[in-house]
Amino acid sequence: MSRLEEFEKEKKITRRRFLSMLTGAGLVSGVATLSGCSPVEQVAGTGWLPQQYQVPGSWPVQVKGRVAIDPASPSLSRDDEKCILCGQCLEVCQNVQSVFGYFELPVKDDFICVNCGQCSLWCPTGAISEKDDIQKVKDALDDPEKVVIVQTAPGTRVALGEEFGLPKGAWVQGQQVAALRKLGFDKVFDTVFTADLTIMEEGTELIQRISGKSDAPLPQFTSCCPGWIKFCEYYYPELLPNLSSAKSPQQMMGAIIKTYLPKVTNIKPENIFSVSIMPCTAKKFECSRSEFNAAGKYWGNEAIRDVDVVLTTRELARMIKAHNIDLPTLPEEEYDEVLGEGSGAGLIFGNTGGVMEAAVRSAYYLLTGEKAPEVAFKLEPIRGLEGVKEGSLNIPGVGTIKVAVVHGLSNARQLAEAVKRGEAPYHFIEVMACPGGCISGGGQPRTSVPPADHVREERIKAIYNKDASYVLRESHENKEVLALYENFLKHPLSDLAHELLHTSYTSRSDKLIAKKLV
Ligand code: SF4
Numbered sequence: 001m002s003r004l005e006e007f008e009k010e011k012k013i014t015r016r017r018f019l020s021m022l023t024g025a026g027l028v029s030g031v032a033t034l035s036g037c038s039p040v041e042q043v044a045g046t047g048w049l050p051q052q053y054q055v056p057g058s059w060p061v062q063v064k065g066r067v068a069i070d071p072a073s074p075s076l077s078r079d080d081e082k083c084i085l086c087g088q089c090l091e092v093c094q095n096v097q098s099v100f101g102y103f104e105l106p107v108k109d110d111f112i113c114v115n116c117g118q119c120s121l122w123c124p125t126g127a128i129s130e131k132d133d134i135q136k137v138k139d140a141l142d143d144p145e146k147v148v149i150v151q152t153a154p155g156t157r158v159a160l161g162e163e164f165g166l167p168k169g170a171w172v173q174g175q176q177v178a179a180l181r182k183l184g185f186d187k188v189f190d191t192v193f194t195a196d197l198t199i200m201e202e203g204t205e206l207i208q209r210i211s212g213k214s215d216a217p218l219p220q221f222t223s224c225c226p227g228w229i230k231f232c233e234y235y236y237p238e239l240l241p242n243l244s245s246a247k248s249p250q251q252m253m254g255a256i257i258k259t260y261l262p263k264v265t266n267i268k269p270e271n272i273f274s275v276s277i278m279p280c281t282a283k284k285f286e287c288s289r290s291e292f293n294a295a296g297k298y299w300g301n302e303a304i305r306d307v308d309v310v311l312t313t314r315e316l317a318r319m320i321k322a323h324n325i326d327l328p329t330l331p332e333e334e335y336d337e338v339l340g341e342g343s344g345a346g347l348i349f350g351n352t353g354g355v356m357e358a359a360v361r362s363a364y365y366l367l368t369g370e371k372a373p374e375v376a377f378k379l380e381p382i383r384g385l386e387g388v389k390e391g392s393l394n395i396p397g398v399g400t401i402k403v404a405v406v407h408g409l410s411n412a413r414q415l416a417e418a419v420k421r422g423e424a425p426y427h428f429i430e431v432m433a434c435p436g437g438c439i440s441g442g443g444q445p446r447t448s449v450p451p452a453d454h455v456r457e458e459r460i461k462a463i464y465n466k467d468a469s470y471v472l473r474e475s476h477e478n479k480e481v482l483a484l485y486e487n488f489l490k491h492p493l494s495d496l497a498h499e500l501l502h503t504s505y506t507s508r509s510d511k512l513i514a515k516k517l518v
Contacts (some may be wrong), residue, residue, distance in 0.1 A: 067093045067100055067119055070111035074288045075131055075281040075442075076120060082127035088449065089119035089128055096435065098410040102235065103512040112234065112511065114409070116227035116433045117281030117312075117442015124449040130281050130312045130442070134319055137309055140273040141184040148273045149261075150185045151253045151339075152176060154192055154350035155279035155438040156313045158462040162445045163317035164327045169458030171466060174332020179320050180277075181333060190335045191276070192342025194249035194256065195349040195358070196475035197484070198224060201501050202246040203363045203475075204492040206428055210398070217242050219404075219419060219426040222355050224248040226286035227433030229505060231409050236416045237507035245502040249349065250276050250283050251292050254306030255500040256339060258295030260488045264338060269299050276310045279350070279441035282433065284310045294500045312443025341480040344467030351460045352407035352437035353382040353389060356430040360393055360403070362476045367398050377473060383464070385436060385453055387411040390426070402426045408435040436460065 067089045069078045093100035096118060103112055120128040140146045161170035180188045202222065208214035223229060223244040232239055247255070254274050262269045276283060286292070287307035296304035311319070320327055334340070345361050348354030357379045364372035381391035382405045389405040404426045406412050412431045418424040434441045436456035447455045467473060475481065489497045 066090055067113075068111055069128065070113065073111070073113065073115070073131060073285075075115040075284045076113070076117055076128060077131050078128045080127070082125045084125055084127075086124060088122040088124060092118045092122040092450070096408055096410060097231075097433070098413045099231070102413075114227045114230045114234070114433060115282040115285040115442075116409070118434060120281065120442050121440070121444070121446060121451050122449060126446065130315060131284060132315065133284070133309050133311060134315055137275055137311060137319070140275070140308070143273075145271055146273045147186050147267050147271050148184065148275060149187045149189065149257055150180050150275045150277060151189045151191045151194075151250070151257070152180070152277045153250065153279055153283075153438065154195065154342075154347050154354075154463065155441060155444065155459070156277050156316070158350070158439060158459040159279065159444045160313050160317060161328065162447070163314070163321075166328055167458070168447070168455045169460075169462040171462050172327060174334070175327050175330040176277075176316075177335055178330040178333040179316075179325050179327055182325055182330075183319060183323060185275070187336045188333075189253065189257065189339040190342045191249045191253055192346035192349070193339050193478065193480060194252040195224075195346030195355075196343050196478040196481045197252050197256075197501070198246055198249050198349075198355075199345060199358050199362050199475035200481065200485075200492045201252075201497060202244045203359050203366060205244055205246065206359065206363060207366060208493070210401070210427055219424060219429050220244055222428075222430045224349070224355060225432050225434075225438075226280075226282040228409070228412060228431040230282070230285070230508070231412065231433065232416070233505055233508040234512060235413070235509070236420070237509045239416060239419060240505045240507065242419070243505060245498075245504065247292075247501055247503050248283075248286060249346075250278060250310070251286065251306055251503075252501050253339065254287070254292070255294040255298075256484070258304060258306060259298050259500060260484060261338065263488065269295060269304055270301060274306065274308045276307050277313065277316050278310050279313050279438045279444045280310075280434075281312060281442040283443075284312075286310075291503055298500065312441075314443055314445060317445065338480060341472075341478055343475050343478050344470035344473035345475045346478070347470070348463055348467050350438045350463050351383070352385070352432050352435075353379070353405045353430065354437065354463070355432075356382050356391075356403050356405050356428065358475055359428065360401075361474045363401070364393070364395055365474065365476055367395050372474075378464075378468075382430075383460075385456060385460075388415060401428070403428045403430070405430045407432040407437055409433050439463065 065085045065087045069076050140148050157173040158169050160176055161172040177188045206220050209216050209218050209220055221243045223246055257274050258269045258272050287310050292306045295306050296302045345358035361372045361376050382389045388411050392400050392402045394400050406415050439459035440456045
């Protein structure tokens with residue numbers, strides 16, 4: 001039985017116990033079905049939160065039996081009328097993500113949250129959801145001065161269809177592009193493009209660390225998951241030098257849309273409104289980080305943000321439905337040129353193990369000048385839903401590169417502790433906060449409570465199948481990425497690449513008191 005299965009079994013028992021307590025208090029009655037979900041229990045009436053479940057002096061922020069959500073959170077919100085105090089948010093936060101309960105706060109009413117949004121997937125009533133940013137996008141689309149440009153992450157194209165009755169993992173890349181054009185977006189770009197760019201930057205950085213040309217320590221951790229980054233900033237500030245300095249593909253795309261694109265078109269950077277469609281609630285937090293205004297610094301206009309708004313897959317589905325667009329029947333359309341080409345390597349970023357597999361394909365080429373062997377195009381040891389995976393590849397003239405892949409933050413915690421103890425003999429470690437990777441991110445369509453592995457597997461399979469069908473399967477062969485280097489950035493890790501595509505991290509451990517409950 002996998003760790004997740006064990007946990008889900010225990011969770012069902014806890015939920016039953018909790019609900020029987022609520023039923024006894026006259027708070028819960030009957031059984032309802034949340035569209036497409038397992039049966040869930042329904043709240044009877046409103047204004048029902050009794051005194052014994054409140055933490056004195058802190059209502060409505062702190063309530064026993066559930067996680068606290070910051071009203072100012074850019075990622076998440078909770079509708080108290082829908083909350084049945086079932087404790088699912090607490091369980092996923094504590095036992096799957098090892099966030100809740102792994103700290104004490106020096107200040108009452110402060111909030112510790114890595115913004116991953118897994119609580120919103122586990123919430124049986126839909127009380128916890130993403131912070132709704134649809135109106136901001138509508139306002140931009142209605143503004144004749146704005147050029148509204150959108151990017152779509154790898155993971156949304158294998159989940160959006162589920163909101164329209166298609167099977168789990170249905171591939172709707174072309175229909176998603178068509179729907180975005182119907183909604184009025186001026187250009188539709190592919191975050192897979194900047195996933196390829198990430199490999200060029202992060203892969204080159206790894207090579208520098210391995211060859212001793214950089215002082216930065218090994219192992220190198222991936223840095224494309226903002227949930228993992230914030231987790232590390234809270235709990236493992238001593239490992240921040242191990243994180244790759246490469247920004248996430250979303251933020252790279254934001255910076256490139258507002259710097260390179262104006263250079264090769266006549267669009268003014270200050271007129272661009274940049275929207276991301278992500279499977280992820282943490283990306284909403286990420287785009288709000290003060291340091292992500294590289295385009296503003298480039299143009300000398302601090303008001304320019306790299307990404308203006310992030311919408312989750314669920315928000316996009318609501319927009320499409322509100323416009324009565326029937327997604328499944330739309331003819332497929334292609335991404336726009338210049339920032340629209342993506343390789344199979346960039347595409348598999350959506351799956352746990354995907355970033356690592358993509359990196360291995362290109363690192364082999366960058367180190368040897370030769371195409372990676374066939375095994376690098378289906379790296380079985382690091383595919384699948386095992387919580388901690390490891391693999392190795394012999395690279396001629398370099399030696400054996402050892403890698404590890406973890407998903408779910410309690411697994412990341414185990415590996416981070418092993419790195420601290422000097423017991424993790426890896427060169428490169430991929431971490432994704434969400435179990436299964438971004439295909440099961442906190443902004444994806446809700447399925448069952450808790451999210452089921454078979455849904456994750458369908459989405460993962462759809463992405464790997466598409467990668468296997470591509471001719472272009474290596475990031476370093478993406479022609480639009482090569483043109484970006486030739487015409488603008490010059491080469492990976494150039495000064496301009498550092499300015500636009502790299503970042504640094506901040507310890508947040510001072511927010512926690514020294515005693516960590518690990
Ligand atoms: Fe977001 Fe993906 Fe990280 Fe989940 S794994 S927090 S969806 S980047």
